[in-house]
Amino acid sequence: MSFTPxxxxxxxxxxxxxxxQMLFARLNLQHFSGMIRAHRIVYNDxxxxxxxRICYRPAVIELSSRLLARHPDHIYDTLLHEMVHAxxxxxxxxxxxxxxxxxxxxxxxxxxxYHDLPVLRKRSRRRYILECPRCRCRLxxxxxxxxxxxxxxxxxxxxxxxxxxxxHELAR
Numbered sequence: 001m002s003f004t005p006x007x008x009x010x011x012x013x014x015x016x017x018x019x020x021q022m023l024f025a026r027l028n029l030q031h032f033s034g035m036i037r038a039h040r041i042v043y044n045d046x047x048x049x050x051x052x053r054i055c056y057r058p059a060v061i062e063l064s065s066r067l068l069a070r071h072p073d074h075i076y077d078t079l080l081h082e083m084v085h086a087x088x089x090x091x092x093x094x095x096x097x098x099x100x101x102x103x104x105x106x107x108x109x110x111x112x113x114y115h116d117l118p119v120l121r122k123r124s125r126r127r128y129i130l131e132c133p134r135c136r137c138r139l140x141x142x143x144x145x146x147x148x149x150x151x152x153x154x155x156x157x158x159x160x161x162x163x164x165x166x167x168h169e170l171a172r
Contacts, residue, residue, distance in 0.1 A: 014069055017041055020079065024061075027080055031108045036086045041079070043068075051115045052078040054085045056095075061086070071117050078115070080108055130165040139165075 015023070020041040028036045039059040047053065047064035051074055054061050061082045068075050084104045089095040097113045105113065130139045132151035144167060154163040 014043070014065065014072055015075065017043070020063070020075075023076070023079060024083070027083055031080070032083065032087050036083055036090060039086060049119050051117065052082045054082045054089075056086075056089055059086075067115075067117050067119070074115060074117065077110055080110060081105070081113070084108060084110075127170040129168045129170060131168065132163055132165055134163045144169075 024039065024041055028034050037059060039054075039061045041061050041063065043065035044053075044062040045065050047062060048066055050064060051067050052061060052063045061079065063075065063078060068078065084101060085095050087104065088100060093100045095101070102113065105111075126142070126144075128141045128144050130141060130145065130149065131137070132154055134154045135151060137151055137153055145165070148159065148161075149165050150160045151163040151165055154160065
């Protein structure tokens with residue numbers, strides 16, 4: 001199977017993990033002088049908005065099987081994108097999407113840090129009302145608070161259990 005930018009990957013099926021490892025090795029030599037340490041390349045069925053992500057310990061690059069099965073021509077760019085993160089991490093540079101990242105992306109021939117694939121977004125319809133027992137202030141929130149919170153009007157500086165907000169889930 002040919003893995004050149006022009007003739008990327010056949011749309012009929014995704015490459016095997018062995019083929020992905022070979023692509024990783026080739027891109028490593030071509031763009032990074034073989035400096036990136038070995039990473040395990042795997043597909044992740046749970047990635048639905050991002051085409052890929054990297055974990056440094058253990059060294060794993062995960063690719064979205066859901067998005068890339070519909071758009072296999074994006075595998076090359078996605079893997080190369082994640083390899084830029086790996087290279088920056090190894091060079092002890094900031095590995096986020098900052099200026100160093102964008103500079104290296106241009107060097108390897110990638111234009112954008114984002115993909116333009118259609119993504120199905122599942123928006124929760126749940127809503128929560130937070131209510132103060134003292135002043136009866138009510139706040140509408142999309143997410144349930146992860147920790148106990150108190151009313152900012154009645155206790156602006158720190159958490160006060162006497163004015164802890166009561167959480168009510170709205171009926172859908």
